[in-house]
Amino acid sequence: MIRRPPRSTPSNSSAASDVYKRQNKIVYNPTSVALFALSNLQLYNSGNKKALNNFELACRWLISNGIHTKIGLIFPHDFDHPIYGLKAGWISAMTQGLAVSCFIRRYILSGDIVFLELAKEAAKPLQEEIKNGGVAYYDNNSNVWLEEVPSNTMPHILNGFIYGIMGLYDLYCILGDACIENFIIRAISTLEKNIHKYDLGYWSKYQLNPPIPATLSYHKLHIQQLLFLYKISQQMIFKEYAIKFASYIKHRSNNLFAKYIGYVQYVNALVKTMRLQGIHYVIHRMIGGIRSVVVSNSALV
Numbered sequence: 001m002i003r004r005p006p007r008s009t010p011s012n013s014s015a016a017s018d019v020y021k022r023q024n025k026i027v028y029n030p031t032s033v034a035l036f037a038l039s040n041l042q043l044y045n046s047g048n049k050k051a052l053n054n055f056e057l058a059c060r061w062l063i064s065n066g067i068h069t070k071i072g073l074i075f076p077h078d079f080d081h082p083i084y085g086l087k088a089g090w091i092s093a094m095t096q097g098l099a100v101s102c103f104i105r106r107y108i109l110s111g112d113i114v115f116l117e118l119a120k121e122a123a124k125p126l127q128e129e130i131k132n133g134g135v136a137y138y139d140n141n142s143n144v145w146l147e148e149v150p151s152n153t154m155p156h157i158l159n160g161f162i163y164g165i166m167g168l169y170d171l172y173c174i175l176g177d178a179c180i181e182n183f184i185i186r187a188i189s190t191l192e193k194n195i196h197k198y199d200l201g202y203w204s205k206y207q208l209n210p211p212i213p214a215t216l217s218y219h220k221l222h223i224q225q226l227l228f229l230y231k232i233s234q235q236m237i238f239k240e241y242a243i244k245f246a247s248y249i250k251h252r253s254n255n256l257f258a259k260y261i262g263y264v265q266y267v268n269a270l271v272k273t274m275r276l277q278g279i280h281y282v283i284h285r286m287i288g289g290i291r292s293v294v295v296s297n298s299a300l301v
Contacts, residue, residue, distance in 0.1 A: 034098035072124025084151035093146035094160035097167025143190040203258035213258035
């Protein structure tokens with residue numbers, strides 16, 4: 001049984017504004033647009049009345065750029081993701097979940113049933129198998145994973161999985177639909193049985209396949225998301241791991257080691273998937289990093 005609050009309340013994330021260049025044109029990341037929407041709604045709820053316009057604009061962008069298909073409303077990423085071997089057009093559990101959260105909040109604010117219908121359509125791909133065009137992956141142990149990046153390796157990215165659950169939970173809070181509740185319970189059960197795999201003993205993993213340590217910001221996000229799962233499920237294991245992950249932050253060496261291991265694995269993935277382009281990208285980033293250090297030191301003189 002999933003706990004429902006008296007009403008759906010916003011639980012927002014920090015904004016992102018990623019844009020990509022594809023064939024000499026700017027392409028917006030729908031995930032970032034949805035995060036931008038939710039962060040502006042949070043600002044609005046904190047007293048910044050002008051932020052409501054940004055929230056509404058971002059929601060309109062999602063509506064305009066979403067595609068209605070036989071499996072529901074999807075939000076394709078119009079750029080390649082070479083590290084995961086994905087070509088432009090891939091969809092994400094994280095994006096779908098965030099979009100559902102946006103539309104539910106737009107519905108609460110306006111009372112317009114259109115936004116509730118959009119939320120229901122955006123939630124459908126979360127429950128559809130990847131082989132059918134959705135983002136749900138069923139493993140050999142009958143676990144269901146919501147894939148932020150539905151590649152052949154099934155990376156099982158933790159934050160994206162939970163964002164997908166959050167979107168479904170927002171919809172469930174409004175509809176009280178038993179089918180959605182059962183799917184959420186099954187997804188939470190998957191994490192309950194597998195959350196130990198995300199524990200490095202000194203830090204949390206960003207994903208399982210291949211295992212990559214989370215950055216500090218993602219590690220902190222994992223803690224908040226696990227507390228959310230505990231709140232709605234009352235499964236103590238999520239609270240225990242949230243506390244455990246929080247304890248890792250107290251030791252600065254843990255963060256530095258995770259950052260080093262993560263960087264090495266990220267570079268390895270880049271070079272392996274992108275070959276010469278990957279090497280060029282790494283060198284470019286390293287030069288950029290050196291320049292930023294020089295500039296920062298110069299500013300202190």
